[in-house]
Amino acid sequence: MIHYEYPLSERIRTLLRLEDLFDRFDAYASSPDSHAHHAALLTLFELAEVAARADLKSDLLQELDRQKSVLTALRGNPHVQDSTLEQVLASIESTHQKMYQTPGKVGMHLREDEWLMAIKQRAAIPGGMSEFDLPSYHYWQHRPAEERMQQLRRWLLPFASIHSAIDIVLGLLRDSGQPELQHVDNGSYQRMLESRNPLLIRVTLTDSLPCVPEISANKYMLNIRFVQAGFGQMRICSDLAIDFDLTFCTL
Numbered sequence: 001m002i003h004y005e006y007p008l009s010e011r012i013r014t015l016l017r018l019e020d021l022f023d024r025f026d027a028y029a030s031s032p033d034s035h036a037h038h039a040a041l042l043t044l045f046e047l048a049e050v051a052a053r054a055d056l057k058s059d060l061l062q063e064l065d066r067q068k069s070v071l072t073a074l075r076g077n078p079h080v081q082d083s084t085l086e087q088v089l090a091s092i093e094s095t096h097q098k099m100y101q102t103p104g105k106v107g108m109h110l111r112e113d114e115w116l117m118a119i120k121q122r123a124a125i126p127g128g129m130s131e132f133d134l135p136s137y138h139y140w141q142h143r144p145a146e147e148r149m150q151q152l153r154r155w156l157l158p159f160a161s162i163h164s165a166i167d168i169v170l171g172l173l174r175d176s177g178q179p180e181l182q183h184v185d186n187g188s189y190q191r192m193l194e195s196r197n198p199l200l201i202r203v204t205l206t207d208s209l210p211c212v213p214e215i216s217a218n219k220y221m222l223n224i225r226f227v228q229a230g231f232g233q234m235r236i237c238s239d240l241a242i243d244f245d246l247t248f249c250t251l
Helices: 010-029 034-051 056-072 082-101 114-123 135-141 145-175
Strands: 002-007 180-184 188-192 200-205 211-217 221-228 242-249
Touching: 002 010, 002 211, 010 034, 010 145, 034 114, 034 135, 034 145, 056 082, 056 145, 082 145, 135 145, 145 200, 180 188, 200 211
Parallel strands: none
Antiparallel strands: 002 200, 180 242, 188 221, 200 242, 211 221
């Protein structure tokens, strides 16, 4: 199964982008290959740019506070597993404290490093990171793989509390919805949202279907157009019967 997600707020859009960048960084940094570490470093610069949004930290702190209040009220509820609830609350409390204690803007440690900023500047130029442009970076790429991996992890460490908060918020958001099985025969699906006010819409398809959903939505209407996957001209899958799960998620 493949999950396709569509955010309906700028805040959730930013969290999804950061989640994707963290996953990409982990994949690149875990490889011993110097080219993968080059990609990890470029991803780290992207992380810093997206996370530098002025209200990101305060938004996450407020959301953690709100979720803590909501979940605390569930203590003693016979339909809630106490051990799981306490684990989630402990995770929220720990992440909140670490984020609150982290000084300054997210990613500031990268901007204060002249060596990193020289690399970032050259990275914006197509082909601008050759060994004759950045000999010190060329030297770093020839250090032992373990040394490079440790350095990449050190650069990522100040993002740890943000990463943890994003995992918590998006995890609770995704768990809030119940999948509903839907069916279309002409490649198009339309639905009034009424009073749902979702923050995230998830469409789940089997990976054997050669189609991908193009999702557009506002607070009133949801439109999904299933188009052929692959290269070349994009055409609507009007000749296929498509079953998919539709999930509305909110906090």
